[in-house]
Amino acid sequence: MAKPALQAQSILSNLGPLVTDLESVYKDIHSHPELSMQEKRTAGVAADRLRSVGYEVTTGIGKTGVVGLLRNGDGPVIMLRSDMDALPVREATGLPYASNVTANENGKSVPVMHACGHDMHVTWLIGAATLMAKSPDAWRGTLMPVFQPAEETGTGAQAMIDDGLLKRFPKPTAILGQHVMVGSSGVVSTRSGVITSAGDSLQIRMFGRGAHGSMPQSSIDPVVMAAATVLRLQTIVSRELAPTDAAVVTVGSLQAGTKENVIPDEAIIKLNVRTFDENVRKRVLGAIERIVNAEAEASRAPKKPEITPLDRYGFVKNDPAATRRTLDAFRSFFPSDRVKDTQPTTASEDFGSFGTEWQSPSVFWFVGGTDPEIYAEAQKSGTTADLPTNHNPRFAPVIHPTLETGVQALVVASQAWLAA
Ligand SMILES: [Zn+2]
Numbered sequence: 400m401a402k403p404a405l406q407a408q409s410i411l412s413n414l415g416p417l418v419t420d421l422e423s424v425y426k427d428i429h430s431h432p433e434l435s436m437q438e439k440r441t442a443g444v445a446a447d448r449l450r451s452v453g454y455e456v457t458t459g460i461g462k463t464g465v466v467g468l469l470r471n472g473d474g475p476v477i478m479l480r481s482d483m484d485a486l487p488v489r490e491a492t493g494l495p496y497a498s499n500v501t502a503n504e505n506g507k508s509v510p511v512m513h514a515c516g517h518d519m520h521v522t523w524l525i526g527a528a529t530l531m532a533k534s535p536d537a538w539r540g541t542l543m544p545v546f547q548p549a550e551e552t553g554t555g556a557q558a559m560i561d562d563g564l565l566k567r568f569p570k571p572t573a574i575l576g577q578h579v580m581v582g583s584s585g586v587v588s589t590r591s592g593v594i595t596s597a598g599d600s601l602q603i604r605m606f607g608r609g610a611h612g613s614m615p616q617s618s619i620d621p622v623v624m625a626a627a628t629v630l631r632l633q634t635i636v637s638r639e640l641a642p643t644d645a646a647v648v649t650v651g652s653l654q655a656g657t658k659e660n661v662i663p664d665e666a667i668i669k670l671n672v673r674t675f676d677e678n679v680r681k682r683v684l685g686a687i688e689r690i691v692n693a694e695a696e697a698s699r700a701p702k703k704p705e706i707t708p709l710d711r712y713g714f715v716k717n718d719p720a721a722t723r724r725t726l727d728a729f730r731s732f733f734p735s736d737r738v739k740d741t742q743p744t745t746a747s748e749d750f751g752s753f754g755t756e757w758q759s760p761s762v763f764w765f766v767g768g769t770d771p772e773i774y775a776e777a778q779k780s781g782t783t784a785d786l787p788t789n790h791n792p793r794f795a796p797v798i799h800p801t802l803e804t805g806v807q808a809l810v811v812a813s814q815a816w817l818a819a
């Protein structure tokens with residue numbers, strides 16, 4: 400076994416006794432989820448934990464972000480990133496530690512759930528940061544755990560950057576991050592190059608002319624206009640892109656009208672686009688604009704539709720050399736069947752912003768969170784797509800060995816740079 404892996408193993412020999420404590424941290428955060436930019440309690444837990452094992456801690460970066468620094472001699476600076484926010488989803492896992500929290504979102508009360516596993520991410524990072532602090536002889540350099548707000552709205556990484564992250568903290572030699580996903584628990588997977596898609600969300604407001612439902616001749620019906628638009632948007636991926644160019648165009652919200660006998664004035668479409676290539680992204684966004692305007696014109700709309708960007712995520716692109724280094728470390732630590740290659744996924748992440756802004760190489764990987772037997776069964780029957788994914792009200796990673804694997808992966812990857 401290579402020296403970094405041996406040292407990672409010695410650091411991780413303290414994981415066993417810590418697991419019960421980390422499990423209670425996980426359940427506590429799971430049952431107290433907080434929406435994007437409201438992660439006060441979660442940030443407090445992370446900051447307290449880091450302080451208690453000797454990190455210099457700065458809080459309130461980009462509103463609720465937390466940065467820890469543990470300087471342990473000369474050497475590389477490794478940044479480890481976790482997001483902290485939950486989603487406006489009503490939990491349906493039936494777990495004993497399920498959330499029944501509600502919170503205020505834009506003046507409305509909404510249910511809140513850790514449906515994307517960011518509670519697991521926080522726990523992993525607390526675990527890895529604690530173990531590294533307990534074994535200072537096994538590494539040299541600076542470890543910088545970063546707990547980020549508001550990944551789900553695509554604004555948290557940028558908020559930390561806008562709040563002076565790059566000026567206030569040392570430039571990382573490498574930036575590492577991980578996400579729990581559907582996949583066999585205990586398996587880590589990554590790839591060189593683009594690993595998560597770009598995501599663009601748009602709101603489209605289409606204008607018509609309202610009238611009595613019995614007098615269509617006096618109306619310009621935005622319901623029909625919007626319906627035709629939604630159908631035509633489906634042809635972008637099926638008819639305008641090459642079969643080898645992947646993209647997703649999903650209309651997730653279509654709203655118009657209040658009553659069956661009133662033709663409304665306007666319709667609102669909200670849609671989400673995922674792409675893996677900048678040229679494809681531009682083509683898809685251009686086609687959406689063209690179709691929306693043309694459908695409005697075909698319907699005699701009294702005014703041009705309003706297209707407003709809602710949020711935007713860049714690609715997460717893994718640096719090839721840093722990915723090789725991380726994968727070599729994983730392979731020398733985990734059994735070979737627990738380190739896999741993965742295809743790029745249509746999930747999107749703002750993790751990429753840190754590497755882009757700092758011009759530091761970054762590596763992002765996935766950790767499976769599905770019960771290995773259930774996953775193997777689903778693979779056999781070709782039904783893995785039916786397993787509850789991230790953002791599903793029934794998304795519930797199995798705690799073991801998902802928890803242990805994420806902590807191990809962070810320590811092992813850090814040691815690929817920091818091993819003494
Ligand atoms: Zn998510």
Ligand SMILES: [Zn+2]
Pocket residue numbers: 515516517550578789
């Ligand atoms: Zn997520």
